[in-house]
Amino acid sequence: MRILYGLYQPDEGEILLNGKPIRISSPRAALTYHIGMVHQHFRLVPTLSVAENMVLGLDEGTGPFLNYRQTHKKISQIAEKYGLVVDPQAKVWQLTVGQQQRVEILKALYRQADVLIMDEPTSVLTPQEVDQLFATLRTLVDDGLTIIFITHKLDEVMEISDRVTVLRKGKAIATVNTADTNKAELAKLMVGREVVFRLEKNPVKRGEKILAVDDLQALNDRGLPALRGVSFEVYEGEILGVAGVSGNGQRELAEVLTGLRRATGGHVTLEGKDVTNRSAREIADAGVAHVPTERKTMGTVPSMTIRENLILKSYRQPPFSHGMFLDNKAAEENARAAMKEYAILAPNIDTAVKVLSGGNIQRVVLARELSGDPRLIIAAHPTYGLDVGATEQVRQILLAQRDRGAGIVLISEDLEEIMTMSDRILVLFQGQVMGIIDAEGAQIERIGLMMAGTEEEKK
Numbered sequence: 116m117r118i119l120y121g122l123y124q125p126d127e128g129e130i131l132l133n134g135k136p137i138r139i140s141s142p143r144a145a146l147t148y149h150i151g152m153v154h155q156h157f158r159l160v161p162t163l164s165v166a167e168n169m170v171l172g173l174d175e176g177t178g179p180f181l182n183y184r185q186t187h188k189k190i191s192q193i194a195e196k197y198g199l200v201v202d203p204q205a206k207v208w209q210l211t212v213g214q215q216q217r218v219e220i221l222k223a224l225y226r227q228a229d230v231l232i233m234d235e236p237t238s239v240l241t242p243q244e245v246d247q248l249f250a251t252l253r254t255l256v257d258d259g260l261t262i263i264f265i266t267h268k269l270d271e272v273m274e275i276s277d278r279v280t281v282l283r284k285g286k287a288i289a290t291v292n293t294a295d296t297n298k299a300e301l302a303k304l305m306v307g308r309e310v311v312f313r314l315e316k317n318p319v320k321r322g323e324k325i326l327a328v329d330d331l332q333a334l335n336d337r338g339l340p341a342l343r344g345v346s347f348e349v350y351e352g353e354i355l356g357v358a359g360v361s362g363n364g365q366r367e368l369a370e371v372l373t374g375l376r377r378a379t380g381g382h383v384t385l386e387g388k389d390v391t392n393r394s395a396r397e398i399a400d401a402g403v404a405h406v407p408t409e410r411k412t413m414g415t416v417p418s419m420t421i422r423e424n425l426i427l428k429s430y431r432q433p434p435f436s437h438g439m440f441l442d443n444k445a446a447e448e449n450a451r452a453a454m455k456e457y458a459i460l461a462p463n464i465d466t467a468v469k470v471l472s473g474g475n476i477q478r479v480v481l482a483r484e485l486s487g488d489p490r491l492i493i494a495a496h497p498t499y500g501l502d503v504g505a506t507e508q509v510r511q512i513l514l515a516q517r518d519r520g521a522g523i524v525l526i527s528e529d530l531e532e533i534m535t536m537s538d539r540i541l542v543l544f545q546g547q548v549m550g551i552i553d554a555e556g557a558q559i560e561r562i563g564l565m566m567a568g569t570e571e572e573k574k
Contacts, residue, residue, distance in 0.1 A: 151223025161208035242563035306504035322351030325522035332380035356537030364546035402490035417469035474505030
């Protein structure tokens with residue numbers, strides 16, 4: 116979809132708008148065709164106001180001066196018409212994630228977009244905010260706008276779209292009317308086979324306590340408080356889901372638990388041993404696996420081969436090393452076994468990870484991290500950006516680890532995943548625990564309110 120917004124240039128083919136071929140060489144050129152885009156990661160300047168972000172790059176006002184009164188009036192008129200209430204004078208950094216998304220939509224409307232491209236627009240929203248967004252989109256469509264809604268969530272596809280185009284490996288497989296299809300058919304088109312949506316999940320068999328987190332505190336990359344007195348426990352054979360809107364401390368929590376970020380207060384205890392602020396190597400050696408959010412930049416070394424990536428944590432230990440020397444034969448045997456067990460699709464074990472699909476890269480990460488039967492697994496957004504087939508496999512793998520007796524901390528912004536996979540659910544808001552509830556019988560509306568910080572469940 117970046118081609119439609121001028122961020123990439125096509126190698127061949129053409130784009131037709133109202134039956135006429137057009138060439139979109141840049142985002143500015145996209146504006147001339149009245150095409151707007153709401154990116155998954157917002158393109159806003161945090162230190163500027165809403166109004167200043169709206170007109171950034173436009174010829175507004177008189178000379179170098181912005182006509183604030185006129186701009187504010189125009190923004191307010193558009194916001195009122197489509198139910199996108201936001202203060203034009205507020206600084207973007209002061210807004211919630213949902214409000215920032217409204218600014219992105221308003222920015223496109225302010226620039227008179229007739230075609231609005233939305234890239235995974237619900238990935239950072241609470242359930243209530245998703246409902247509000249869908250109401251706005253229906254109003255926009257009724258007013259004549261065309262919306263291209265990019266998502267991997269099939270429930271959303273069925274709820275909001277009129278027609279669906281399914282892509283697989285960069286090719287358009289089919290375009291169907293939403294009313295004439297269903298989730299199962301769409302999933303089959305996406306993957307090329309039948310997909311099982313209902314996970315067979317065994318009853319939880321909670322064992323001994325593996326992890327205890329007490330009054331944990333940490334700073335984010337800007338030196339501001341990210342974790343504010345977080346406390347919880349994880350037991351053998353259970354999945355503790357961590358829910359929350361993006362940016363509420365989930366990343367910092369995963370990094371502290373895996374030794375990648377220092378805690379400024381509190382304690383992390385692993386099987387009775389204090390491991391607070393131990394190094395990533397020490398924590399990994401203690402039996403903690405980490406499936407990071409960024410599988411390409413943190414989970415693997417893209418330029419290295421599958422064989423090499425699979426031993427990144429264990430190359431200095433037998434059977435992969437003998438003194439100073441690496442045992443290539445052992446590494447090759449390990450790679451072949453892992454490719455077979457985890458269904459990693461690649462020409463051979465010496466294929467560079469950077470050429471693999473997202474699903475296959477994630478399989479490499481899982482194969483490496485789960486080797487040796489870890490006691491504790493920190494899985495951050497393990498299915499993010501994966502198709503339904505890869506998602507199904509990753510979830511089955513994690514459930515198998517749970518049944519084996521591992522304790523799992525599952526961090527995800529996909530509430531369906533959290534509610535399906537978890538045994539208990541911890542909700543974070545602004546670095547604080549809003550509550551820990553049993554997943555069985557949990558209501559998505561209640562979790563949504565907790566994610567928004569408006570309701571706290573007694574712990």
